[in-house]
Amino acid sequence: MSTQAGRIETTRVGERPRDRVIDGAIVRYTAGERITHWIVALAFILAALSGLAMFHRAVFWFSVFFGGGPWTRVLHPFIGLFMVLAFVLLALLVQSDNRMSAADWRWLRQWRDVLGNREERLPEVGRYNGGQKLLFFVQILCLVGLLVSGIIFWRPYFAIYFSIPVIRIAALVHAICAFVLIIAVIVHIYAGIWVRGSVRAMTRGLVSPGWAWKHHRAWFREVTNGTSPRPGAH
Amino acid sequence: MPLQSLDIVRRSATTQPPPGVRAAASPSVAKLIDTSKCIGCKACQVACMEWNDLRDGIGTNVGVYDNPPDLTDQSWTVMRFSEYENPSGNLEWLIRKDGCMHCQDPGCLKACPAPGAIVQYANGIVDFQEENCIGCGYCIAGCPFNIPRISRRDHKAYKCTLCSDRVAVGLEPACIKACPTGALVFGTKEDMIQHAAERVQDLKSRGFEQAALYDPQGVEGTHVMYVLHHGDQPELYSDLPKDPRISPTVRLWKGIAKPIGLALMGFAALTGFLHYVRVGPNETTERDEEAAAEARKRTEEQTKRPAPPETRPPGPGKQS
Numbered sequence: 430m431s432t433q434a435g436r437i438e439t440t441r442v443g444e445r446p447r448d449r450v451i452d453g454a455i456v457r458y459t460a461g462e463r464i465t466h467w468i469v470a471l472a473f474i475l476a477a478l479s480g481l482a483m484f485h486r487a488v489f490w491f492s493v494f495f496g497g498g499p500w501t502r503v504l505h506p507f508i509g510l511f512m513v514l515a516f517v518l519l520a521l522l523v524q525s526d527n528r529m530s531a532a533d534w535r536w537l538r539q540w541r542d543v544l545g546n547r548e549e550r551l552p553e554v555g556r557y558n559g560g561q562k563l564l565f566f567v568q569i570l571c572l573v574g575l576l577v578s579g580i581i582f583w584r585p586y587f588a589i590y591f592s593i594p595v596i597r598i599a600a601l602v603h604a605i606c607a608f609v610l611i612i613a614v615i616v617h618i619y620a621g622i623w624v625r626g627s628v629r630a631m632t633r634g635l636v637s638p639g640w641a642w643k644h645h646r647a648w649f650r651e652v653t654n655g656t657s658p659r660p661g662a663h
Numbered sequence: 664m665p666l667q668s669l670d671i672v673r674r675s676a677t678t679q680p681p682p683g684v685r686a687a688a689s690p691s692v693a694k695l696i697d698t699s700k701c702i703g704c705k706a707c708q709v710a711c712m713e714w715n716d717l718r719d720g721i722g723t724n725v726g727v728y729d730n731p732p733d734l735t736d737q738s739w740t741v742m743r744f745s746e747y748e749n750p751s752g753n754l755e756w757l758i759r760k761d762g763c764m765h766c767q768d769p770g771c772l773k774a775c776p777a778p779g780a781i782v783q784y785a786n787g788i789v790d791f792q793e794e795n796c797i798g799c800g801y802c803i804a805g806c807p808f809n810i811p812r813i814s815r816r817d818h819k820a821y822k823c824t825l826c827s828d829r830v831a832v833g834l835e836p837a838c839i840k841a842c843p844t845g846a847l848v849f850g851t852k853e854d855m856i857q858h859a860a861e862r863v864q865d866l867k868s869r870g871f872e873q874a875a876l877y878d879p880q881g882v883e884g885t886h887v888m889y890v891l892h893h894g895d896q897p898e899l900y901s902d903l904p905k906d907p908r909i910s911p912t913v914r915l916w917k918g919i920a921k922p923i924g925l926a927l928m929g930f931a932a933l934t935g936f937l938h939y940v941r942v943g944p945n946e947t948t949e950r951d952e953e954a955a956a957e958a959r960k961r962t963e964e965q966t967k968r969p970a971p972p973e974t975r976p977p978g979p980g981k982q983s
């Protein structure tokens with residue numbers, strides 16, 4: 430067991446290693462992680478708005494944000510590609526904490542307690558809970574689907590290399606993946622609003638010890654007794 | 664766009680009906696292409712170029728008479744030649760003038776996401792309005808006949824207009840004007856069906872038992888129809904589809920998936936809001952902070968204490 434457990438460290442802003450207790454708050458996300466997250470988020474919003482504009486006539490007016498219909502068609506694939514690349518970066522940063530365990534499945538099975546704010550009944554959660562991990566994998570699947578199908582009907586560059594039946598299937602797959610991803614992100618955004626303190630975690634990087642204790646107790650223990658496996662935490 | 668004077672009855676990506684109190688007097692029109700009379704002279708292709716100011720680039724000879732080898736944004740009609748050896752061992756040269764069929768139920772219009780980029784007039788003509796086109800190519804996926812082409816120059820979709828500009832002022836399409844054999848005729852759809860019936864009868868009397876009119880009902884009929892000597896085998900004519908219909912994939916993607924998908928997204932957001940109203944935010948309370956502080960103190964003490972064995976109270980069965 431490490432001996433530096435629980436030591437309160439104060440460092441200059443911008444030098445906050447993850448999983449440390451600083452000035453009575455716990456560092457949940459480093460500046461790099463936060464910035465990557467918000468780049469992905471911004472790209473997602475732009476990709477979703479431009480994509481929805483071409484999905485349903487009711488929201489075709491979203492295309493005004495992109496300079497009209499043709500510009501929406503031109504920009505959407507580039508925004509999407511950018512989002513995928515940024516997400517790959519984000520995924521590399523957080524993937525080691527997103528392995529599903531038996532406790533995570535139990536957590537998911539107890540979704541009624543989750544939604545009812547009865548966290549005391551749930552298994553102890555590490556850095557991420559079952560829902561967050563599930564979201565992570567759903568996002569990966571959707572983005573792979575979107576990338577592959579999107580390239581197939583990307584005009585004028587790639588669509589010419591594919592047959593019409595393939596393009597039809599790609600367009601359908603693209604719509605389905607986008608739908609699932611948008612629903613997943615709506616859930617993600619709501620969870621951030623609902624669980625107070627989460628937005629601060631992703632904007633300032635900090636959470637209170639009580640927050641960590643309540644929502645991610647196993648992670649809290651790791652952080653406070655210095656057994657956190659995170660690089661930089663030793 | 665002055666929709667009312669153009670007698671537009673359908674408009675892509677538009678949920679509300681176009682102005683329609685003026686019951687359009689224009690009857691449903693049709694072009695009839697009689698493959699049994701066509702000699703493949705391509706006068707219609709030339710007339711199309713002339714009237715529409717289209718000039719396709721000089722291509723390369725690919726070893727067949729088809730020239731250019733495929734429809735392009737500059738070639739809205741192309742004669743397709745196929746050599747068919749009939750059961751009695753004779754060669755038949757089946758020539759088909761390819762181009763937009765002007766479906767009564769147009770797959771392109773269904774698939775198009777840009778409001779008003781594709782319209783259908785009361786007379787049945789399906790027309791692209793390039794000023795509204797965004798160049799996505801969904802119309803290509805929607806079309807059961809593989810007709811629309813996107814220009815590399817302006818990234819807009821183009822295809823045969825059935826000379827909607829000429830028809831609107833009472834003229835027949837340019838191709839019809841140029842046809843030297845009368846293989847192309849134009850008129851009301853009713854008249855064309857009648858004319859086709861006579862042609863089919865004539866062909867049958869000449870030994871083409873299977874001669875038939877091609878007016879596929881899978882797309883609710885077309886405003887460009889064929890008289891085929893081998894009406895039972897339209898595929899012989901350079902893969903003219905036997906039973907064209909809007910692909911089920913496109914129907915799913917552009918039909919039910921669109922409204923349901925959008926509704927579910929809205930529903931998800933609404934569910935979140937209602938959950939918030941019902942259950943409220945999940946807040947960290949003072950108690951949690953205290954519990955966390957307590958837990959931290961405990962760990963700190965545990966780890967700080969050197970825990971030498973002699974300070975331990977001796978007791979039976981006590982193990983560490």
Ligand code: SF4
Pocket residue numbers: 675771774775776777780781791795796797798799800801802803811813819820
């Ligand atoms: S490319 Fe075709 S589907 Fe896309 S906007 Fe233009 S006409 Fe509509």
